[in-house]
Amino acid sequence: MSGMNMxxxxxxVRRLTxxxxxxxxxxxxSDYTALQTEIFLDMDTNQIQPGMILSxxxxxxxxxxVNNGARSVLVIPGYDNSPQxxxxxxxxxxxxxxxxxxxxFSQLNNQFRALSSPSNGLFRLGMWETEINxxxxxxxFPEELNIEGIIRIKYRMPGTPDVWYELxxxxxxxxGDKVQLLYHVPSGGSRLxxxxxxxxxxATSLDDNVEEVVGLPAIAQDIPPLGVAVQQLRTTExxxxxxxxxxxxxxxxxxxxxxxxxxxxxxxRVYQRRVNEEYVRQxxxxxxxxxx
Numbered sequence: 001m002s003g004m005n006m007x008x009x010x011x012x013v014r015r016l017t018x019x020x021x022x023x024x025x026x027x028x029x030s031d032y033t034a035l036q037t038e039i040f041l042d043m044d045t046n047q048i049q050p051g052m053i054l055s056x057x058x059x060x061x062x063x064x065x066v067n068n069g070a071r072s073v074l075v076i077p078g079y080d081n082s083p084q085x086x087x088x089x090x091x092x093x094x095x096x097x098x099x100x101x102x103x104x105f106s107q108l109n110n111q112f113r114a115l116s117s118p119s120n121g122l123f124r125l126g127m128w129e130t131e132i133n134x135x136x137x138x139x140x141f142p143e144e145l146n147i148e149g150i151i152r153i154k155y156r157m158p159g160t161p162d163v164w165y166e167l168x169x170x171x172x173x174x175x176g177d178k179v180q181l182l183y184h185v186p187s188g189g190s191r192l193x194x195x196x197x198x199x200x201x202x203a204t205s206l207d208d209n210v211e212e213v214v215g216l217p218a219i220a221q222d223i224p225p226l227g228v229a230v231q232q233l234r235t236t237e238x239x240x241x242x243x244x245x246x247x248x249x250x251x252x253x254x255x256x257x258x259x260x261x262x263x264x265x266x267x268x269r270v271y272q273r274r275v276n277e278e279y280v281r282q283x284x285x286x287x288x289x290x291x292x
Contacts, residue, residue, distance in 0.1 A: 028093060058206060
């Protein structure tokens with residue numbers, strides 16, 4: 001498969017949102033288990049303080065105590081409703097990150113849902129085969145496939161394993177969760193092949209290949225990071241307006257109010273353009289035919 005994995009997509013979100021701004025990093029010293037509460041680090045821990053947040057893989061840890069001599073930290077795992085997953089020596093640890101990997105990962109999954117919503121109209125293609133039913137000619141959608149529409153139906157005659165013929169759109173109808181063949185019904189012993197549209201799936205790991213697991217083709221994989229960056233910039237503006245927690249030394253005339261919202265609007269225009277482009281490309285190549 002081509003395109004990004006989820007870890008690369010998370011990195012793209014960070015670049016879109018923060019450009020070349022660096023994060024304070026450390027490295028995992030030795031492998032750890034999913035429920036481990038003492039984490040050993042490879043680099044100096046003097047900059048880590050109790051109450052800080054650490055992000056590594058999909059883990060978000062709340063720091064309880066720090067042992068600078070042993071370069072270890074006692075943590076509360078599962079902070080911010082993050083999963084508790086195992087990790088390996090050499091994994092990055094982001095110290096007090098601007099954005100945790102878990103946040104970007106979960107928001108990317110929200111973007112996969114949004115792209116398949118009626119307002120955006122994108123979808124992944126699937127294929128389902130079955131033997132022909134010569135009596136009723138009615139075929140119920142397999143529930144586990146989450147079918148939202150039929151793209152095309154083909155049939156293969158007995159004894160022709162490599163030759164498929166496409167049924168005309170008017171020769172079948174789709175109603176509810178069923179397809180019924182009406183005209184030009186293939187003979188008994190034939191096999192039917194249904195090409196259908198379904199929402200994008202959700203990722204479960206940073207190692208997941210986006211095209212293979214989610215179903216989003218490589219040509220459209222720039223879209224979800226744009227959507228997450230828009231949201232992140234807007235939350236940044238929200239934090240900026242909370243005067244009790246402002247820590248930036250820059251003067252107000254250096255960074256004007258709503259500056260981050262302006263950036264978010266700019267990215268949102270790019271996001272909507274790319275969604276529209278992908279929708280047109282997808283519908284042009286695979287028009288949705290719902291039967292009569």
